[in-house]
Amino acid sequence: MENIAERLKSTQASIQRSTQEANRRLNSVKLLAVSKTKPVSDIVQAYEAGQRLFGENYVQEALDKIKTLASHTDIEWHFIGPLQSNKSRLVAENFDWVHTVDRIKIARRLSEQRSVRRTLNLCIQVNIDQDENKSGVAVSELDSLASAIQSLPNLTLRGLMTIPMANQSEQAMLASFTKMQDLFKDLQSRYPDIDTLSMGMSGDMQQAIRCGSTMVRVGTGIFGPRPNKQEKI
Numbered sequence: 001m002e003n004i005a006e007r008l009k010s011t012q013a014s015i016q017r018s019t020q021e022a023n024r025r026l027n028s029v030k031l032l033a034v035s036k037t038k039p040v041s042d043i044v045q046a047y048e049a050g051q052r053l054f055g056e057n058y059v060q061e062a063l064d065k066i067k068t069l070a071s072h073t074d075i076e077w078h079f080i081g082p083l084q085s086n087k088s089r090l091v092a093e094n095f096d097w098v099h100t101v102d103r104i105k106i107a108r109r110l111s112e113q114r115s116v117r118r119t120l121n122l123c124i125q126v127n128i129d130q131d132e133n134k135s136g137v138a139v140s141e142l143d144s145l146a147s148a149i150q151s152l153p154n155l156t157l158r159g160l161m162t163i164p165m166a167n168q169s170e171q172a173m174l175a176s177f178t179k180m181q182d183l184f185k186d187l188q189s190r191y192p193d194i195d196t197l198s199m200g201m202s203g204d205m206q207q208a209i210r211c212g213s214t215m216v217r218v219g220t221g222i223f224g225p226r227p228n229k230q231e232k233i
């Protein structure tokens with residue numbers, strides 16, 4: 001079996017290939033390595049192979065890893081799991097990014113609780129397929145949430161994030177990604193500093209890159225399969 005460094009390399013190569021095929025600028029797609037359920041030693045292997053952006057879904061598990069790796073000050077930690085209000089302080093104090101904001105209440109708490117000098121980077125999660133099993137704001141509520149977040153201190157709105165419905169046809173998936181691309185461009189026209197469209201995972205990153213993704217979140221492709229797949233995201 002390939003090791004983490006080799007899988008990381010082939011994931012990067014595949015991102016580059018998709019970026020070129022889409023006639024997009026080289027290095028316009030960042031790779032977020034999703035290390036949820038994986039041990040610190042796996043993160044260290046990826047780190048030693050050059051990876052710096054890591055994504056985690058579960059607050060307590062993530063905090064343990066962040067503490068253990070505190071001397072690795074150039075790691076950028078991204079929270080990509082569902083966020084409950086009672087955990088917002090821990091996220092505000094320990095992460096660099098949150099991809100999964102879908103309520104003004106959470107954004108307000110993150111803003112109030114951010115004690116670190118640098119602002120917390122946020123993406124709004126959009127429930128693009130109106131999937132009742134998924135978090136995310138409805139498209140109709142996106143504009144008002146974005147403008148509310150823009151007015152909060154200690155936060156920087158960076159863009160949008162989505163997880164399309166599982167098991168749909170490739171055509172339906174591309175349609176969802178294209179809708180996200182349109183929403184992203186529209187938001188960017190009003191807020192020119194917005195630069196992040198977080199979409200695409202191990203199984204669909206090629207299609208996401210074709211539709212303008214600027215950050216793919218890859219777990220299985222780098223760290224191998226996770227033990228239980230009954231996670232709710």
Ligand SMILES: *Cc1c(COP(=O)(O)O)cnc(C)c1O
Binds near residue numbers: 201218221
């Ligand atoms: C787990 C997870 C991923 C990574 O999924 P893979 O299919 O293992 O690449 C990406 N994004 C989110 C929000 C996740 O929860």
